[in-house]
Amino acid sequence: MKFQAPKGTRDFDPRSMAWRTFLVDAWRTVSIRNGFEQIDGPIFEQLDLYKVKSGEGIVNELFHFNDRGGRELAIRPEFTPTLARMVAAQANSLPKPIKWFCAANFCRAERPQRGRLREFWQWNVDILGLDSATADAECIFVAIDLFQHLGLASEHVRVKISHRETVRHILGKMGVGEEKMQAAFELLDRRDKIEPEQFTRAAGELGLDVETVDRFDQICRMKYPAGRLDLLREQIGLDDNLHDLESLDEQLRAFGIAEWCEYDLGIVRGLAYYTGTVFEMHEISGAERAVAGGGRYDRLIELFGGPPM
């Protein structure tokens, strides 16, 4: 009988494994030199762990099964719920900030796409217990340190940064009510994947008139280099609520990575658990999908039974 690797997975022969090892070793080297400790969890978790954060809808995107005792389990689609579970269990006994990384494989049951397989390797870098823009800037710094370690410079990579509260504030001013805010975020997240007419129609359903939609679209398309928050403030007409972004901007300059970064209010990240700064990293042309992304999640550990942090 002849067999192939399952749909959406890869075999790593010595040549492709050498690339994987090179990359995973680079993740480890960069994490460790920035003071992060490696952790890992099981390849499968209780199915309920994923429902806490993402609701019942997540089940269709997971490979799930029962064990002989009838327990519902799922292969991990991402690391954050495992991390939150581990931190929640030990939070009171761990010195803060907790700086942990994980370099491991994850699986999603979705249709394989270009650059998006069913089994994939991912690097996770998390800081917990440090409630300041320093933590956001340090996570961004570690990713940039990897790019530099791999021989890339700021002319190859663009870090796009946004802030969910700032976007929420702008949307609110434009007339999006709190009850429609999540829908507005989801629409924003899909903006580049749908037709302009479809975008305008959906924005209309959120209560925005054509002129406001145009203005909104325009704001999302503007980019502001890090260090120039004054431009953003001026052009959007914001006179408040930029406190978090101002602190972050200061940190990006202090870390010496401002030239890699720009503000892009079109970035919101699909996941519902982000609460503040969010970012994505792209090859400079922007033609490919983001190679990295992340953000601040201030209430996640509580959600998994841990203390506020």
Add this chain to the structure above:
Amino acid sequence: MKFQAPKGTRDFDPRSMAWRTFLVDAWRTVSIRNGFEQIDGPIFEQLDLYKVKSGEGIVNELFHFNDRGGRELAIRPEFTPTLARMVAAQANSLPKPIKWFCAANFCRAERPQRGRLREFWQWNVDILGLDSATADAECIFVAIDLFQHLGLASEHVRVKISHRETVRHILGKMGVGEEKMQAAFELLDRRDKIEPEQFTRAAGELGLDVETVDRFDQICRMKYPAGRLDLLREQIGLDDNLHDLESLDEQLRAFGIAEWCEYDLGIVRGLAYYTGTVFEMHEISGAERAVAGGGRYDRLIELFGGPPM
């Protein structure tokens, strides 16, 4: 909500992860310095891949599930079927011998036991396309090289070696028919896990009388240091069919590892696919379960659609 790691799995916090990394790095170092290249496969495979080698019975020992297209998949319980699939697909284009290793996680749906979890990390070292005792001795050498790398010596570890054809020959001489040979092997494999009376009764069902069972049990309990095949031959009264073991014995001395090794005809290894030399490695007291095991599988690649090798 509070969550724990699923039954039979482990969380790796920084301290336990450091141990895992230390061990996996040791596996890599030793493999590479012995000329092996690293490979890996998907964390799940088609369920049928495991039925080829082990029959329908294996399904209960696997975590299995369907994808949205209705394909039957299973988390890998071991690496050999993946290896055989990969070798079968490329066998004609690869220079021989193929020397590959894999350091990865595997999952079995069985009841967790002391030293045997549902998710575990395992090092696989395989030589393919080399039909001589050198390949068997080299695999044993690589494992011993790891023990030495970890600071252990021959007074800490015992390598127990047997040969399925030799055991088959002895059993045949004692009156076990070919049709009952597999059952005899399975009985031998379970010998230390069942009561003596149960063993005698089961041996009787294979057509052995009490005296022969005693003799058989005695043979299984005798150990012969490597380099002293003459003792084995003499005490068992074998005058032929030791050719493979003689070649292996010569190689063990040539590799300088004879002092770690002894012949123990009670070792047969449970898996049906071994065809010749089989071995297990134990902490010297023998109190714990084997820390490593393996053997020669001469017809496996053909079974997966590859050429004879």
